[in-house]
Ligand SMILES: Cc1cc2nc3c(=O)[nH]c(=O)nc-3n(C[C@H](O)[C@H](O)[C@H](O)COP(=O)(O)OP(=O)(O)OC[C@H]3O[C@@H](n4cnc5c(N)ncnc54)[C@H](O)[C@@H]3O)c2cc1C
């Protein structure tokens with residue numbers, strides 16, 4: 174006996190319900206609680222990649238979600254398989270909400286199985302996003318490779334919807350083959366629109382391809398292309414190899430590391446800075462990113 | 478200093494007082510050297526340990542359960558229903574050590590502060606009363622791994638508890654650290670103390686501090702070296718190479734915060750989403766798209782935990798340190814790279830460095 178005898182004897186309270194707290198906390202305060210979304214339609218983009226148009230079951234959720242910024246992401250829940258992070262390719266200036274997802278594993282695979290009318294969960298938006306307001310008055314150069322166009326689509330559409338706020342807008346987009354160019358209707362629109370230069374390229378051409386052949390960076394040296402370096406922000410998203418080469422090209426043009434921005438993709442479980450999975454160097458990518466300048470990325474001691 | 482005293486023979490009455498309102502958890506002795514926190518019942522209350530070697534399984538689980546159901550997802554007739562779940566009894570943690578009080582405070586800073594507030598954590602924390610017991614028995618309470626003195630968290634916590642008990646012999650000094658704690662002191666079990674009690678407390682604490690002979694004051698310096706990126710890759714590699722990637726340190730750490738989330742089936746139409754403690758040293762923790770491999774030793778997952786805990790950036794961000802000096806990781810580590818050893822390895826390497834500064838140029842960058 175360590176504490177010694179007791180002089181009083183209180184009734185045993187383990188079953189007393191008054192000791193339980195009054196049931197939990199409000200759903201609005203639950204950072205892990207997904208809201209129910211309904212799949213509207215599915216559009217094939219390229220092999221293994223589809224765009225999923227959806228809306229929230231509850232209009233109030235839809236309204237709250239509309240405040241997202243280009244470059245932010247959401248956590249998508251599939252019944253029975255779990256959650257995964259997905260960029261928000263729409264611009265807040267558009268009316269539809271959608272994801273563009275490559276099928277790589279269990280969750281993304283489960284999403285690809287869904288039919289219009291099926292339900293899934295979405296929470297967000299999360300992350301810092303691109304500071305588009307801070308870029309007002311600047312030239313914008315978008316450099317995308319492959320599915321790197323997914324997060325940049327949001328910025329491009331946003332910038333074009335606020336066209337007067339920016340100076341020159343240039344898009345450089347490359348895919349492996351012509352069949353792997355995404356967002357075809359948007360590309361056609363950007364190629365013909367006034368006030369935006371859109372340059373496409375493919376690594377390997379095809380019979381019906383009359384456009385440029387070569388890596389994305391080769392577009393910078395295409396006759397007639399002239400990239401302003403002063404007062405310019407370069408957005409770069411794509412596979413790691415492409416990223417490294419484009420950084421070299423941009424540096425050679427005279428871009429400072431501060432004016433090159435990108436998004437980091439790290440394994441994420443919570444999206445709200447708690448689970449620790451996305452932590453690299455001194456940053457939690459989900460809350461401090463996923464948008465970082467190249468200067469910051471280098472300081473984190475990480476690779477793209 | 479406002480305080481009360483309670484006679485030793487009345488401690489169980491105090492526990493009973495707590496039990497009127499709370500499920501009370503307290504330290505017990507298991508087999509061999511094992512000690513653990515468990516719910517106090519009529520059957521076991523006489524076995525509560527006032528002095529005890531701190532249980533390896535940290536009391537952190539009362540605010541962040543090892544496995545916690547967050548919600549259920551139910552699919553039926555084309556609909557999907559998501560129902561949050563939470564069950565938090567009012568609990569009093571009797572006998573929590575000072576280092577663990579600091580650990581819970583760190584978790585508070587992490588889960589309740591910053592960009593998002595974790596509602597599950599908040600509810601559990603709101604329902605938890607901390608009754609700290611000061612480590613005063615140099616043989617039982619403190620072992621060779623303890624370095625709370627160095628981490629500035631013990632042996633007597635200065636704040637963040639509701640009530641603090643300190644063994645003065647026949648009597649215990651009781652200090653309130655919150656309004657909830659203060660309310661208890663109105664009970665006739667507690668009596669006014671005198672200047673002699675304060676004197677005795679001071680005397681005991683100064684004796685107890687001598688017990689921490691193995692500790693060094695290198696903790697703060699280590700934080701500085703890590704933050705200024707002055708640790709050689711060689712040293713990080715040496716630390717990393719001794720890590721067996723078992724994750725044990727994380728599971729015993731009162732200040733580690735990482736978790737993973739997984740869905741598991743309850744029935745064909747229903748799954749539960751649970752979160753579980755996770756460890757950054759484990760393979761797959763930071764899987765990255767594209768199979769990227771970290772370039773530098775400091776980013777090696779086997780070093781990540783130390784970097785995360787010692788980098789000034791995070792300490793500044795959370796305003797508390799993610800190591801509270803409990804020494805548990807030193808006890809469980811098979812590779813003998815607990816926090817005190819890491820601090821010592823960094824000290825030795827840096828001391829060698831100071832004698833031969835040329836190494837700096839070769840090692841870092
Ligand atoms: C901020 C952010 C935005 C993203 N946006 C998009 C997007 O718009 N479209 C898109 O198709 N994909 C996007 N991804 C990647 C997408 O999250 C992963 O492909 C997805 O999590 C894979 O889940 P899974 O269950 O299908 O794969 P799993 O079965 O878990 O694993 C399959 C493969 O994917 C990798 N992987 C698993 N989880 C992740 C993860 N969370 N992040 C990165 N790689 C992972 C694994 O290492 C493995 O190689 C984004 C990732 C992040 C972090």
Ligand code: SF4
Pocket residue numbers: 726729730731732733786799800801802803804805806807815816817
């Ligand atoms: S790092 Fe080790 S000594 Fe520090 S709080 Fe965690 S388990 Fe205790």
Ligand code: FES
Pocket residue numbers: 440441442443444445446447448449450451452457458459460
């Ligand atoms: S994804 Fe959980 S902390 Fe970033």
